[in-house]
Amino acid sequence: MLIALPNTEGTFTATLFLPHKGRTPDFESVETADEARRFFEATFPDALALMPRFEEDWISHPTSSLATLRLRHWHLDRRAVLLGDAAHAMVPFHGQGMNCAFEDVEALDRLMAANPDLAEAFAAFEVERKPNAEAIQAMALENYVEMRDAVDDPAWRLQRTLELQLAERHPERFVPRYSMVSFRRTPYALAFERGRWQRALLAGATAGRDGLDGLDWAAIDARILAELPPLPADAA
Ligand SMILES: Cc1cc2nc3c(=O)[nH]c(=O)nc-3n(C[C@H](O)[C@H](O)[C@H](O)COP(=O)(O)OP(=O)(O)OC[C@H]3O[C@@H](n4cnc5c(N)ncnc54)[C@H](O)[C@@H]3O)c2cc1C
Known part of the structure; x- marks a missing residue:
């Protein structure tokens, strides 16, 4: 999937989502700028026509990874608790990762105020937030398939x-x-x-x-x- 989000100065930032390897097309098979041009000519010719510095842009933008992080536990008795991406990183296709972290903060604040015992507060936090984090992780993955295939x-x-x-x-x-x-x-x-x-x-x-x-x-x-x-x- 190729998406392009508008910038305030009138340009677009385009992002290409592909598997790293093991499926065609993947980043392993479109590594060089020449391979990338051929891939775009075949797959996104209309977008390529709007990219005057294609080779330069391709070379200067490295690939990185997206992941869904699923942990069995979010806290260690009263000593540590995880929230935000550290607890439940998700793919960005619902635009909710930061919002989910803010909701964690609201819940943790509320539960710590209500529970003087930190271990109990952390346990209650995990019980409340984990099913919600798992739900948005699943919806974010579904939204990718919807954006890529269904629209x-x-x-x-x-x-x-x-x-x-x-x-x-x-x-x-x-x-x-x-x-x-x-x-x-x-x-x-x-x-x-x-x-x-x-x-x-x-x-x-x-x-x-x-x-x-x-x-x-x-x-x-x-x-x-x-x-x-x-x-x-x-x-x-
Ligand atoms: C491409 C993309 C698009 C996104 N779009 C959206 C969107 O539209 N809406 C939305 O809500 N969310 C979006 N997100 C998700 C959002 O960016 C994250 O969910 C959010 O940043 C998580 O915040 P966090 O504080 O949990 O973690 P982070 O933002 O990762 O903060 C963790 C911080 O800890 C620091 N750190 C790490 N290790 C150490 C250490 N050992 N010592 C000290 N500091 C350390 C890191 O440098 C970092 O600053 C997007 C994410 C991506 C990748």
């Missing part, structure tokens, strides 16, 4: 169209997962769980269709009202 897939786009309409029909209940994660106070684990239910409904309702005409809106509304409770006030 120009007609079936996926139809699901997004239906998702927006259901969000308008049921604003208290059917909140798109991206919105719950990015724009609400919904805990990641709850957003993950509700998002899975919502996605199954979207996939089922749009399967084999190329538009929303003739959809059984009454049946869909009834399922939502019966099975998807309103978002709790502190998560909305």
Whole structure:
């Protein structure tokens, strides 16, 4: 996947995501500037046309790694506790790594104030935050696949169209997962769980269709009202 984010001075910073090795294409097979040019000519010709200093830029920007860090324990009795990336580094495709660390800080502060025994506070912190960190780690990985493969897939786009309409029909209940994660106070684990239910409904309702005409809106509304409770006030 190649992405380009705009800079304030009117340029773009482009980032190419590839496996390091073992799959084609990978960074091992596009190492030199000549190999990279051939790869871009075949794969991203429209972007290449906008990169006047391609070879120079390729050589001066080294590759690095992205990883998901999963640890069994986040604390050592009352002596040490991990938070932020040290506890749960994630791939950056949901833009939530820093936010997740801020949420850790809020939780740890609250639990330390409530628990004079540090070991208990750290244990409660791990119990509260670990499932949420694991949920956003999983959603960040899913978002990569979605950004790379799905955005120009007609079936996926139809699901997004239906998702927006259901969000308008049921604003208290059917909140798109991206919105719950990015724009609400919904805990990641709850957003993950509700998002899975919502996605199954979207996939089922749009399967084999190329538009929303003739959809059984009454049946869909009834399922939502019966099975998807309103978002709790502190998560909305
Ligand atoms: C490409 C990319 C894009 C991202 N985009 C987003 C985004 O859009 N939104 C978002 O919320 N998050 C984003 N993130 C994630 C975010 O940057 C991290 O989640 C966040 O920086 C984690 O903060 P942290 O304090 O836990 O760790 P860090 O920022 O890694 O801070 C750890 C600090 O400890 C220092 N350190 C390490 N070892 C020692 C030592 N032995 N002694 C003293 N100091 C030490 C390091 O130098 C560093 O300064 C992105 C990450 C990447 C890689």
